[in-house]
Amino acid sequence: MPVSLGELAVRFGCELRGDPDTRIERVATLAAASADAGALSFLANPRYRAQLSTTHAAAVVLSGADAAACRTAMLVCANPYATYARIATLLYPTAPLVPGVHPSAVVAASAHIDPSARVGALASVGEGVRVGPRVLVGPHCNLEEDVALAADVQLAARVTLGRGVVIGARTVVQPGVVIGGDGFGFAAADGGWVKVPQLGTVQIGADVEIGANTTIDRGAIDDTVIEDGVKLDNLIMVGHNTRIGAHTVIAGCTGISGSATIGKRCVIGGAVGIAGHISIADDVVITGYSAISHSIALAGVYSSTLPAEEAQVWRRLVARFKRGDALGARVRRLERAAGLAPAPHDEPHD
Amino acid sequence: MPVSLGELAVRFGCELRGDPDTRIERVATLAAASADAGALSFLANPRYRAQLSTTHAAAVVLSGADAAACRTAMLVCANPYATYARIATLLYPTAPLVPGVHPSAVVAASAHIDPSARVGALASVGEGVRVGPRVLVGPHCNLEEDVALAADVQLAARVTLGRGVVIGARTVVQPGVVIGGDGFGFAAADGGWVKVPQLGTVQIGADVEIGANTTIDRGAIDDTVIEDGVKLDNLIMVGHNTRIGAHTVIAGCTGISGSATIGKRCVIGGAVGIAGHISIADDVVITGYSAISHSIALAGVYSSTLPAEEAQVWRRLVARFKRGDALGARVRRLERAAGLAPAPHDEPHD
């Protein structure tokens, strides 16, 4: 679906520098664009700025601040990454959904499938399920009873939705996701554990994205809630009764214990661990590989990331950390020798 | 299935304070219970104690120590969480299993399915599999040859059990779980890796629970073993030849390398990393987000959790940690200036 640079400039509100008749046929990275085709590239990460002077792209989407460094035609705009995303969506339209239920799918008699929706090969749909307009239930999905999918939901493939799970419009779920497995609730008794029935379900808002093999557990009593616009990466664990606020983004491998409340518009890095029963304010940023064991009341950036070192250096640092007492004792000895009174921040509990 | 408060008190051995004819119809959290229905709530986590004075629950299950703070009818008992769990199980009975094999399931000729068991839609059952009484093999499960499931096992949906996996009575497996994938065994040779055949299988005890998308690998020679009553949360990795002792509980995202031996009744937090070939004693507690790189011989609580800080503060702490040498050198200089002999814990190796 080729389009002229001029048309893109008009349609997406960019300042065009270059020939408006340049034909754009595809997108490419700055590094990989080759000169013989109408490749559009973009610059959003300053890490790749030097590539502006060497790229063979036909045109580049970038911000005004980067324009001087660029040797090609340009679409200059305030938010190059979002503009690139919109142009790429135009250039690469998704294949139209073929409505209907694949003959190999198993659909319960009381399920309601909108005629414009698609149910893929070897999917199963339980009693009382409601599938809205233009929904894709991909191959191998299984929807247990009373699941409800709003318009334009896309379950890519092999997604499991437990009893009563509700998903809002346009939400996209990648393969392998499990929503509505039992929460992890056990009461200690008699030297073992009694299972606590997990009676709630999961409510997913509109415009959410959920990455491959992520799991979101059903609530123990009330529901687990993912608000509108939340983006979850792969292999994330969301415990029961957690609430994630609108437009929060969470990177892969992060684990969120039960009954945590996470604010709106947070940005949470990968492999973060969030303890149960805590609250995180709106607009909190957490760097990857941090442990959040207490509530965070104020917006801001938080971290306990420990960047790796050469291993011998690291082992020495850890050894010193673990015998930290020694240095404190030596300072106390020096203070005594110098006749200095204990400092106000002395360490009386050590 | 409504029941009177008096009947609950008798049945579960609680002291009743309030009207025994109070009708209990459902459960609710202290915060969400509304006054117009027979909601039973409970208090187990002291964090929610203040809600006792504001709840609209019809009655609350709690311990004697909390009774004075409560404004509603009460069921007073020694273990409110376990008592709540048992009452909720009574109030919300699971739907009875409909025995039989769904016509879309694929069952090998030599598999034995107990007539009281259920095999769901689009499940597959391999040669030589034995499925015991009242077992649920949920939709989309696949059981490879010679799997054996004892009575009352529940495979919720889309569970994969590899060749020869054995599961004990009443064990519950959540969707997406893989038990019996190959262990991660490769021998370095000729600049690459030779695969070590993974010849063992996995033995899962009775009354175990396994959370969504958790993986348990088959043993290399001997079997991987999960003992009775173990509870595993979501997205846990259990490496080959690991043994997890009875009634141990492990929270989500924890990774256990191969050939680790974990004791009985341990409580292991989320996102913990446990190295291979180590032993952990019975009754060990490990806080979430800790790294266990050595064996633990004694019961107790262990941790290397680093709670996050505001990021600027954190970066300063890490910078100081990494140049720790400087402070040690300054103390040595002071000791020399003061004519003090090196302290017994001096740091000669730095």
Place this chain on the structure above:
Amino acid sequence: MPVSLGELAVRFGCELRGDPDTRIERVATLAAASADAGALSFLANPRYRAQLSTTHAAAVVLSGADAAACRTAMLVCANPYATYARIATLLYPTAPLVPGVHPSAVVAASAHIDPSARVGALASVGEGVRVGPRVLVGPHCNLEEDVALAADVQLAARVTLGRGVVIGARTVVQPGVVIGGDGFGFAAADGGWVKVPQLGTVQIGADVEIGANTTIDRGAIDDTVIEDGVKLDNLIMVGHNTRIGAHTVIAGCTGISGSATIGKRCVIGGAVGIAGHISIADDVVITGYSAISHSIALAGVYSSTLPAEEAQVWRRLVARFKRGDALGARVRRLERAAGLAPAPHDEPHD
């Protein structure tokens, strides 16, 4: 498939110490081998060396350095683990593949399945897919359009391959793996997020192994690339546009953010976090549970593993770490009192 010790020695180039007619029927660990059968064991991990004097194995594969400690017949060789792996592969041949498409599988008209390949029960194969000679597409796999599998690929069961994914010869994929889910790309705009189309695919080389429930995302523009001989354990997250160099091994629960480039022959421990857009050199070793937030330019061993301590000790260490300022201030006070000039490594920014 019993075989004599003499034949094994010849076939695998070992020095035989013991009776060449000893019949080897199976493998066993040093500890579990029983005297009444022809069990072959091996010693590769020095941790188990003491078992050489107590084992009841018929013979042991080991290195010359360990031979003196062994009481049984021996196959002495330079690389006992690899030799054991090869012997075990010989003793336990995998069942021959039964070619053909299971009648319950759903195969698109334009898919090409080599007549020597097998497509298992309830698998689905999309339009344009090419399945090479002797490939196993296990039960419940789903291959979306234009997937290409080279000769002898094994998809154990329930593997999802997205549109256009390419897999090289002999690669083995464990159950639950998702290759080609959308990468995690969103551009901030208007208080929410715009999805960036994920237009690339995933290229997997030859002789790769991918563990259960691991996810590998498709590239945003260019492809995500896993080179030949890479071994990935379970529950690993590989972000979009990542490249992993040949023969690199990565243990379970590790997360790799997008656009990371990892060198050849690296060995990366479990639960490691690797930031996006960084490069790691060839032959880098990273210890388990480390955070890699910057590029690593030189081969070597890197770590930020913090081994756990008894929790009370740990809390004291963390408390001291966090008030590290105090000790620095006390040393400054001592330096002033002693009339010492600030040390060259003083901490002016604190």
